[in-house]
Amino acid sequence: MVLVIHTEKLTKDYGTNRALSEVELEVREGEVFGYLGPNGAGKSTTIRILLDFIRPTSGSANVFGLDSRADSEEIRRRTAYLPGDVVMYDRMTGAEVLTYFANLSGGVDQRYVAQLAERLRCDLTQPIKSLSRGNRQKIGLVQAFMHRSELIIMDEPSSGLDPLMQQEFYSLVEEVKSEGRTVFISSHIMPEVERVCDRVGIIRQGKLVTVEDIEVLKGRALHRLEFHFSEPVPREGFVDLPGVRDVTVEDTVVSCTVMGKPDALIKAAARFEVVKLVAHESSLEDVFLSYYGDGETDA
Amino acid sequence: MLSNVFLKTLRDQRRSMVWWTTGLVAITMLTVLFYPSIKDSPELDDLLGDEDSIMRAFVGDVPDLTSPEGFLNSQLYFLLAPILLLVFAISAGSGAVAGEEEKGSLDLLFSHPVRRASVVLHKLAAMIVAILGLSFVLWLTVVVGALIVDMDIGMVRVAEATLSAALLASLFGALALALGCATGKRGMTIGVSGAVTVLTYFINALRPVADAIDPARFVSPFYYYIDADPISNGLDPVHALAMMAATVLLALAAVVTFERRDIAV
Numbered sequence: 040m041v042l043v044i045h046t047e048k049l050t051k052d053y054g055t056n057r058a059l060s061e062v063e064l065e066v067r068e069g070e071v072f073g074y075l076g077p078n079g080a081g082k083s084t085t086i087r088i089l090l091d092f093i094r095p096t097s098g099s100a101n102v103f104g105l106d107s108r109a110d111s112e113e114i115r116r117r118t119a120y121l122p123g124d125v126v127m128y129d130r131m132t133g134a135e136v137l138t139y140f141a142n143l144s145g146g147v148d149q150r151y152v153a154q155l156a157e158r159l160r161c162d163l164t165q166p167i168k169s170l171s172r173g174n175r176q177k178i179g180l181v182q183a184f185m186h187r188s189e190l191i192i193m194d195e196p197s198s199g200l201d202p203l204m205q206q207e208f209y210s211l212v213e214e215v216k217s218e219g220r221t222v223f224i225s226s227h228i229m230p231e232v233e234r235v236c237d238r239v240g241i242i243r244q245g246k247l248v249t250v251e252d253i254e255v256l257k258g259r260a261l262h263r264l265e266f267h268f269s270e271p272v273p274r275e276g277f278v279d280l281p282g283v284r285d286v287t288v289e290d291t292v293v294s295c296t297v298m299g300k301p302d303a304l305i306k307a308a309a310r311f312e313v314v315k316l317v318a319h320e321s322s323l324e325d326v327f328l329s330y331y332g333d334g335e336t337d338a
Numbered sequence: 339m340l341s342n343v344f345l346k347t348l349r350d351q352r353r354s355m356v357w358w359t360t361g362l363v364a365i366t367m368l369t370v371l372f373y374p375s376i377k378d379s380p381e382l383d384d385l386l387g388d389e390d391s392i393m394r395a396f397v398g399d400v401p402d403l404t405s406p407e408g409f410l411n412s413q414l415y416f417l418l419a420p421i422l423l424l425v426f427a428i429s430a431g432s433g434a435v436a437g438e439e440e441k442g443s444l445d446l447l448f449s450h451p452v453r454r455a456s457v458v459l460h461k462l463a464a465m466i467v468a469i470l471g472l473s474f475v476l477w478l479t480v481v482v483g484a485l486i487v488d489m490d491i492g493m494v495r496v497a498e499a500t501l502s503a504a505l506l507a508s509l510f511g512a513l514a515l516a517l518g519c520a521t522g523k524r525g526m527t528i529g530v531s532g533a534v535t536v537l538t539y540f541i542n543a544l545r546p547v548a549d550a551i552d553p554a555r556f557v558s559p560f561y562y563y564i565d566a567d568p569i570s571n572g573l574d575p576v577h578a579l580a581m582m583a584a585t586v587l588l589a590l591a592a593v594v595t596f597e598r599r600d601i602a603v
Contacts, residue, residue: 119449142341142342
């Protein structure tokens with residue numbers, strides 16, 4: 040098993056503030072790795088160290104077995120990057136920006152660029168400053184994919200994309216994976232990584248809390264569900280169901296948290312007339328803090 | 339024009355270069371066309387006053403105001419031309435790295451296989467080429483203006499004085515580049531570079547008036563720019579080299595400080 044990214048005790052301080060604390064990260068060749076954590080957890084800090092924009096206070100980071108500081112140019116030759124905040128040159132058009140970045144990395148296949156732009160429905164003729172955030176993001180994505188790099192690092196890649204373009208993004212990631220290339224995606228929301236990632240690392244307050252296969256995490260995912268019935272229902276029918284907790288019954292409304300399969304709960308609810316079902320997307324905090332506990336009291 | 343950082347930086351400057359060229363031609367031409375009304379008024383030379391008149395802080399330590407050399411030195415080369423070129427240079431130098439960093443596009447740029455040193459040097463080169471371009475415009479305008487008003491001045495001497503101004507501007511542009519590379523803060527860079535400009539200008543300009551500051555002249559780039567009077571005597575090779583050496587040192591400082599620090603988000 041070849042490691043594409045490998046950090047050892049990676050630590051970054053900003054003054055007295057520890058942004059990253061002894062992070063040990065291993066990303067395998069050919070996998071899609073999700074780097075999940077709330078905003079400010081240290082995701083971007085990690086990525087920016089890998090690309091040598093910033094330097095670690097201590098510890099080390101290796102990409103392709105190369106040192107992030109000494110061999111940065113070689114690492115960046117083989118890596119593509121999508122920043123969390125895609126800022127390009129306002130006065131240049133999308134096509135000009137892509138041409139510039141293609142030239143800086145020694146040229147790319149123009150037909151592939153055209154193909155990507157079409158799939159993501161990019162308008163490459165407009166100056167960057169006239170584009171919406173979503174359209175800028177799409178040009179950023181074309182840029183990240185066009186180099187056909189061995190490793191693609193993306194910081195919050197699907198932010199600002201409409202659902203249709205998100206699907207297109209997922210299939211692009213699948214294609215990269217099928218070619219044996221590696222993708223590293225950072226995100227603060229579960230659905231963004233759930234669809235495409237093989238493994239997920241959870242980072243919180245600068246510490247890598249855990250790394251798990253996505254299937255394991257999905258099994259632990261929490262969903263907050265709310266059933267509205269046509270008439271009041273008895274509480275007894277909903278407590279003590281497997282995987283169900285935090286049950287509250289108020290007149291005709293039952294709300295609860297489900298972990299893993301919702302089968303038993305759905306069957307219990309099906310005995311009554313359901314007029315409305317509300318499912319809250321499991322937030323990162325819900326999913327992980329409940330499972331891994333809250334190590335820090337101040338959160 | 340998009341094949342490397344140098345060409346792309348030049349390309350970025352094309353719009354502002356149009357305005358700079360227009361302004362520079364207009365101001366320079368107006369100044370030169372004023373010559374006929376000065377040259378026949380030798381009484382203007384009395385304005386210079388004696389050797390320690392404060393006038394000399396703004397027109398230079400010239401022997402007269404009415405000869406072609408005295409006129410061009412006092413009206414154009416002592417203050418106006420270098421200040422125009424310096425404003426351009428400081429703006430370009432501070433924008434090169436600190437400006438792009440503050441806008442936030444450095445991350446994307448450096449995710450490509452480009453070295454920090456090479457980006458700094460490409461941007462420095464683009465800035466110097468732009469300064470030389472503007473200097474050429476300045477020279478051409480003076481030469482054409484001199485022909486129009488029948489001013490007796492050699493175009494080579496004008497070129498030498500203009501080149502001296504280009505070297506001065508490059509030095510200050512490199513200073514702004516270095517400050518921007520070291521701090522990443524464009525506003526602060528412009529402020530400090532401007533303050534250094536004013537301070538070192540007056541160190542050189544007030545020298546004939548105030549003996550006390552005379553020993554400090556060696557720290558003023560303006561001394562190396564104009565003291566040898568290049569429009570009368572040609573470019574002083576030692577002074578030219580001094581400005582170039584300072585530019586090289588500042589470029590080196592820009593590279594070293596930028597290599598060592600974190601890029602701001």
